[in-house]
Amino acid sequence: SHTEPPRGETSGRLPPNVVFVKTHKTGSSTLQNILFRLGERHHLTVAFPRYTYQFAYPQPFAAAFVEPLPPGAARYNLLLSHLRLAAGELRRVMPPDSLYLTILRDPIHTFPSVFAYYRSTVPAFRALANHPQPLAAFLQAPEQYYDPADAGNGLARNPMAFDLGLEAGGEEGGSRWDWELERLNRTFQLVLIAEHFDESLLLARELLGLRLEELAYVRLNARRGGGDEALAPGLAWRIRAWNWLDVRLYRYFQAVLWRRVELYGYTRMKGELEALRALLRETRETCLAGEAAGPEETADELRPWQPDTAAILGYNLRPGLPPAQHASCYRLVLPELQYHARLYYQQYGREMCLGAPTLNKPGPFESSS
Numbered sequence: 524s525h526t527e528p529p530r531g532e533t534s535g536r537l538p539p540n541v542v543f544v545k546t547h548k549t550g551s552s553t554l555q556n557i558l559f560r561l562g563e564r565h566h567l568t569v570a571f572p573r574y575t576y577q578f579a580y581p582q583p584f585a586a587a588f589v590e591p592l593p594p595g596a597a598r599y600n601l602l603l604s605h606l607r608l609a610a611g612e613l614r615r616v617m618p619p620d621s622l623y624l625t626i627l628r629d630p631i632h633t634f635p636s637v638f639a640y641y642r643s644t645v646p647a648f649r650a651l652a653n654h655p656q657p658l659a660a661f662l663q664a665p666e667q668y669y670d671p672a673d674a675g676n677g678l679a680r681n682p683m684a685f686d687l688g689l690e691a692g693g694e695e696g697g698s699r700w701d702w703e704l705e706r707l708n709r710t711f712q713l714v715l716i717a718e719h720f721d722e723s724l725l726l727a728r729e730l731l732g733l734r735l736e737e738l739a740y741v742r743l744n745a746r747r748g749g750g751d752e753a754l755a756p757g758l759a760w761r762i763r764a765w766n767w768l769d770v771r772l773y774r775y776f777q778a779v780l781w782r783r784v785e786l787y788g789y790t791r792m793k794g795e796l797e798a799l800r801a802l803l804r805e806t807r808e809t810c811l812a813g814e815a816a817g818p819e820e821t822a823d824e825l826r827p828w829q830p831d832t833a834a835i836l837g838y839n840l841r842p843g844l845p846p847a848q849h850a851s852c853y854r855l856v857l858p859e860l861q862y863h864a865r866l867y868y869q870q871y872g873r874e875m876c877l878g879a880p881t882l883n884k885p886g887p888f889e890s891s892s
């Protein structure tokens with residue numbers, strides 16, 4: 524909370540209040556981890572869901588989904604958990620000066636990632652569970668598997684648009700979408716783009732008043748064999764056709780990002796990118812024992828939640844790190860659910876409430892193997 528003075532290396536100035544709309548399978552856990560660490564360093568008050576790790580997703584966000592303020596806190600400073608955007612309700616919870624951020628990724632990468640991660644939980648994908656080439660089979664005849672009226676199918680078509688609150692289940696058409704995109708552009712101070720993650724981070728740094736060292740990150744939640752995998756011929760256009768609104772969203776905000784980079788200055792950006800990438804190399808060398816590793820190779824507390832349809836990579840820390848370094852490296856690689864539960868405990872002095880099982884991504888303590 525703002526009542527405790529910041530300590531240690533951080534000096535007086537507190538970061539601004541932030542709403543991060545955590546879209547699915549876009550690199551959002553990597554950004555959330557940066558913001559979790561920022562929050563912890565400055566003892567910020569986080570607006571947590573009352574149950575689990577998400578704000579009653581896929582229901583549109585409502586103020587009632589938020590855990591009440593802890594004793595002594597006057598306001599929330601950060602809101603970072605998965606939700607379906609309803610800006611008016613967010614404004615009821617978060618201070619009026621809050622900065623709104625989100626992240627988008629090229630639909631040709633986002634959709635296969637969503638498909639692999641949620642194949643056994645999203646109804647439209649479930650029928651393909653035992654198919655040898657499930658993604659190709661789905662895209663061959665998506666309408667056959669997809670019922671737009673099923674509330675569980677939000678991620679099955681235009682998942683990013685769905686997370687941003689758009690009615691994204693139907694067919695292409697109409698200029699009303701231009702208007703919706705402009706409305707979103709007014710809601711967000713910054714829309715990061717995963718394919719330009721480092722450029723986006725530098726823009727975020729200016730907006731949030733961060734030091735370069737506060738941008739240190741490792742790629743979290745990567746799929747084994749995933750990342751920006753090569754797609755079978757013909758699959759890319761099918762993905763784009765099915766996810767037509769995500770394509771429009773992505774193109775629109777990619778153009779917005781490039782205008783921002785231009786205003787920022789190419790030369791300045793280039794120099795800072797070099798410095799950032801040197802920092803990232805140094806961070807990996809200091810903290811990590813090797814590359815990202817599969818679930819069988821990582822410690823329980825550092826293993827990201829595993830769906831049964833994909834292996835999600837985590838990290839092992841370099842053995843023998845001195846305590847201060849261990850503490851910062853540990854947070855750098857701490858997966859979403861573990862960091863979430865940890866901050867919740869710090870803020871409320873009790874364990875978070877898991878409540879009823881959620882549609883997707885349940886607790887790491889429930890069904891991970």
Ligand SMILES: Nc1ncnc2c1ncn2[C@@H]1O[C@H](COP(=O)(O)OS(=O)(=O)O)[C@@H](OP(=O)(O)O)[C@H]1O
Nearest residue numbers: 547548549550551552553636717744745746749750
């Ligand atoms: N920095 C950066 N840049 C680009 N891409 C990145 C980055 N960090 C994570 N990733 C990729 O994003 C996927 C994980 O996304 P999320 O963390 O949003 O997933 S989740 O919805 O929170 O489960 C996952 O994609 P796939 O590996 O394709 O599944 C990650 O590899």
